[in-house]
Amino acid sequence: MSRVTAQDVAKEAGVSLATVDRVLNNRKGVRDATIQRVTTAMDRLNFVRDQAAANLARRRSYKFTFIVPAGETAFFSDIRAEIETAMLSAMKDRIDINMVAVPPLDPRAIVDAIEQLGDDIGNGLALVAVESQIVRDAIDKLRQRGVRVVSFISDIPNSRRERFVGIDNVAAGRVAASLLKRFIAPRSGDVAVVAGSGTLRDHVERRMGFEQVMRAECSNLNVLPWIEGEELAGIVEEKLSHLLAKNNDIVGLYSLGGGTRGVIDAIESASQDLSVVTSEVSEHTRAALISGTVDAVLVQDSSHEVRSAIRVLKALADDGPINEKQERIRIEVFVRDNLP
Amino acid sequence: MSRVTAQDVAKEAGVSLATVDRVLNNRKGVRDATIQRVTTAMDRLNFVRDQAAANLARRRSYKFTFIVPAGETAFFSDIRAEIETAMLSAMKDRIDINMVAVPPLDPRAIVDAIEQLGDDIGNGLALVAVESQIVRDAIDKLRQRGVRVVSFISDIPNSRRERFVGIDNVAAGRVAASLLKRFIAPRSGDVAVVAGSGTLRDHVERRMGFEQVMRAECSNLNVLPWIEGEELAGIVEEKLSHLLAKNNDIVGLYSLGGGTRGVIDAIESASQDLSVVTSEVSEHTRAALISGTVDAVLVQDSSHEVRSAIRVLKALADDGPINEKQERIRIEVFVRDNLP
DNA sequence: GCAAAAATGATTGACGTACATCATTATATA
DNA sequence: TATATAATGATGTACGTCAATCATTTTTGC
Numbered sequence: 001m002s003r004v005t006a007q008d009v010a011k012e013a014g015v016s017l018a019t020v021d022r023v024l025n026n027r028k029g030v031r032d033a034t035i036q037r038v039t040t041a042m043d044r045l046n047f048v049r050d051q052a053a054a055n056l057a058r059r060r061s062y063k064f065t066f067i068v069p070a071g072e073t074a075f076f077s078d079i080r081a082e083i084e085t086a087m088l089s090a091m092k093d094r095i096d097i098n099m100v101a102v103p104p105l106d107p108r109a110i111v112d113a114i115e116q117l118g119d120d121i122g123n124g125l126a127l128v129a130v131e132s133q134i135v136r137d138a139i140d141k142l143r144q145r146g147v148r149v150v151s152f153i154s155d156i157p158n159s160r161r162e163r164f165v166g167i168d169n170v171a172a173g174r175v176a177a178s179l180l181k182r183f184i185a186p187r188s189g190d191v192a193v194v195a196g197s198g199t200l201r202d203h204v205e206r207r208m209g210f211e212q213v214m215r216a217e218c219s220n221l222n223v224l225p226w227i228e229g230e231e232l233a234g235i236v237e238e239k240l241s242h243l244l245a246k247n248n249d250i251v252g253l254y255s256l257g258g259g260t261r262g263v264i265d266a267i268e269s270a271s272q273d274l275s276v277v278t279s280e281v282s283e284h285t286r287a288a289l290i291s292g293t294v295d296a297v298l299v300q301d302s303s304h305e306v307r308s309a310i311r312v313l314k315a316l317a318d319d320g321p322i323n324e325k326q327e328r329i330r331i332e333v334f335v336r337d338n339l340p
Numbered sequence: 341m342s343r344v345t346a347q348d349v350a351k352e353a354g355v356s357l358a359t360v361d362r363v364l365n366n367r368k369g370v371r372d373a374t375i376q377r378v379t380t381a382m383d384r385l386n387f388v389r390d391q392a393a394a395n396l397a398r399r400r401s402y403k404f405t406f407i408v409p410a411g412e413t414a415f416f417s418d419i420r421a422e423i424e425t426a427m428l429s430a431m432k433d434r435i436d437i438n439m440v441a442v443p444p445l446d447p448r449a450i451v452d453a454i455e456q457l458g459d460d461i462g463n464g465l466a467l468v469a470v471e472s473q474i475v476r477d478a479i480d481k482l483r484q485r486g487v488r489v490v491s492f493i494s495d496i497p498n499s500r501r502e503r504f505v506g507i508d509n510v511a512a513g514r515v516a517a518s519l520l521k522r523f524i525a526p527r528s529g530d531v532a533v534v535a536g537s538g539t540l541r542d543h544v545e546r547r548m549g550f551e552q553v554m555r556a557e558c559s560n561l562n563v564l565p566w567i568e569g570e571e572l573a574g575i576v577e578e579k580l581s582h583l584l585a586k587n588n589d590i591v592g593l594y595s596l597g598g599g600t601r602g603v604i605d606a607i608e609s610a611s612q613d614l615s616v617v618t619s620e621v622s623e624h625t626r627a628a629l630i631s632g633t634v635d636a637v638l639v640q641d642s643s644h645e646v647r648s649a650i651r652v653l654k655a656l657a658d659d660g661p662i663n664e665k666q667e668r669i670r671i672e673v674f675v676r677d678n679l680p
Numbered sequence: 681g682c683a684a685a686a687a688t689g690a691t692t693g694a695c696g697t698a699c700a701t702c703a704t705t706a707t708a709t710a
Numbered sequence: 711t712a713t714a715t716a717a718t719g720a721t722g723t724a725c726g727t728c729a730a731t732c733a734t735t736t737t738t739g740c
Contacts, residue, residue: 018690053695056695
């Protein structure tokens with residue numbers, strides 16, 4: 001019981017191999033009736049075209065670019081490391097990956113990088129987007145040139161990016177709220193939120209989800225205006241320390257972006273007893289979970305995200321199918337007791 | 341900049357293609373010095389063997405068998421559906437999958453299935469194990485015949501299975517405890533545990549993790565002996581209802597296995613106000629999360645597990661590398677606010 | 681019914697690697 | 711040094727598909 005080949009299909013359909021090939025690659029010059037005959041033969045025999053052989057013959061190869069922030073945050077240096085790793089294993093499938101790190105939170109830097117790359121960008125681009133019209137325009141232009149584009153980690157809707165690869169950030173915010181409200185109970189008071197920047201869609205969406213739940217379900221809790229820390233631990237610590245010093249009603253905190261180290265430092269030197277949910281695992285959050293400073297950490301699997309982006313870009317380039325279940329990026333919850 | 345082929349490596353190393361081939365597939369008959377020359381040439385040129393071409397030439401195909409419980413639980417019917425789906429996409433990679441469903445909780449049934457399959461079992465087996473010596477023996481015998489074996493969902497250590505594909509069940513139990521303790525706080529009292537069977541390693545391990553945390557961190561909570569429901573909703577409901585009727589101190593419940601529908605029914609008709617963590621998403625747990633009967637659900641991604649098992653079996657069959665990060669199955673936490 | 685056009689058959693050479701065979705050369709052993 | 715042995719080269723076929731060419735058959739329009 002060896003594999004069914006195009007040859008077998010030809011025999012079954014009573015046509016030549018050449019005709020099967022024409023149907024398979026929808027080339028012109030085949031009558032509808034014949035196409036019918038061939039396709040029914042195909043699924044009668046349960047034929048599946050051998051991708052390996054096809055790619056080999058096509059001598060098709062792929063080149064994808066990742067544009068990611070050069071920021072110092074644990075999360076993004078992790079992402080960059082994962083991309084480096086993925087480069088190697090992707091080569092086996094004739095996928096060539098290059099990565100460009102750009103200054104964070106700067107739409108202009110992204111656009112410049114795209115322009116500078118020119119055709120070197122290859123068949124597809126995955127970029128950590130920053131909400132901005134010039135970025136949208138740059139994406140549109142790429143798509144016109146036939147480059148496939150996905151947004152990565154942080155989305156940019158209303159652009160012509162074809163997909164978003166990343167977690168459901170609204171859901172992440174909702175989970176954070178849902179957990180935090182239970183951790184805080186039965187106390188009541190203010191809840192602080194620390195984010196990176198309002199231009200990052202993922203941060204905005206997490207905040208949105210967080211507020212939805214807090215508003216709807218927690219009449220005893222009051223969400224304070226968020227603190228923007230630009231993903232820099234120093235700034236985060238300063239602003240948060242200041243807030244904690246002057247407001248004694250704070251009972252909970254949600255850190256939804258980078259600069260978590262600053263959050264931890266600020267909390268540990270403050271007097272309040274807070275329930276805390278953060279985002280990112282690093283050595284600092286690990287320690288904070290164990291010591292009890294932080295109650296839960298919401299994590300996105302960066303390794304999975306990178307692989308997913310590559311698979312999706314390849315599928316787009318091939319006009320092939322996308323396995324939705326496989327590409328759904330999960331949100332993982334870590335508490336002290338299940339640290340990896 | 342076209343791809344580097346084995347031909348290029350041969351030229352670079354000053355040897356023939358045949359010798360490169362010998363090195364590449366570590367065949368005998370090459371001097372150490374020559375091997376050195378070839379390998380350094382390889383990474384000087386950054387050579388990566390083309391998987392597509394290799395597989396094609398090898399005309400290697402794989403046949404794997406899944407042995408899973410035929411049980412009625414939402415989780416296992418989900419698993420079975422995922423296996424069916426995976427069959428199709430696996431064919432593209434010349435992987436042929438067959439599935440055998442056996443009566444649940446019955447070691448004899450597993451052994452019989454293995455014997456009945458004989459050589460039809462193929463190159464590899466993934467089985468949802470039940471702890472039992474006869475199952476261990478059967479696995480050992482398979483391994484002697486060269487069949488690669490992984491345990492799936494529920495592990496069987498001390499056998500010669502080569503890997504376990506599934507979540508870290510101890511960690512799952514710990515998370516459950518960690519969340520439940522916070523949900524229960526500041527109340528105190530008894531905590532009930534509902535499981536499927538003591539012969540299922542995954543259930544035993546979850547229970548273990550759950551108790552570890554409860555014992556260590558919750559002096560105010562008392563974990564009751566577990567209820568074995570054999571993964572049948574009816575039995576679960578009866579036993580749990582009985583327990584809830586006679587014990588009024590119960591403040592929390594962890595359902596770590598199948599039969600969750602019975603758990604939900606029992607709780608809803610009971611008088612206590614419980615904090616509840618369960619395992620499995622189904623229409624029932626969805627509804628229960630929304631209505632507030634259940635506080636959190638710990639889920640393993642069945643789709644990922646099936647794909648992972650297939651990838652691992654293939655890697656074992658090829659004596660190839662396993663991407664640990666990719667094969668780590670995550671535990672997902674669902675609360676009311678992030679239901680998919 | 682005939683010419684033009686469309687559809688199909690037949691055939692061939694890639695693609696990059698695996699694998700086998702036989703010939704040749706270098707190295708070790710006696 | 712002769713001989714056995716190990717190492718390497720040279721070569722060819724196969725894998726399943728793609729892509730192109732040319733020959734042949736069938737259909738279409740008039």
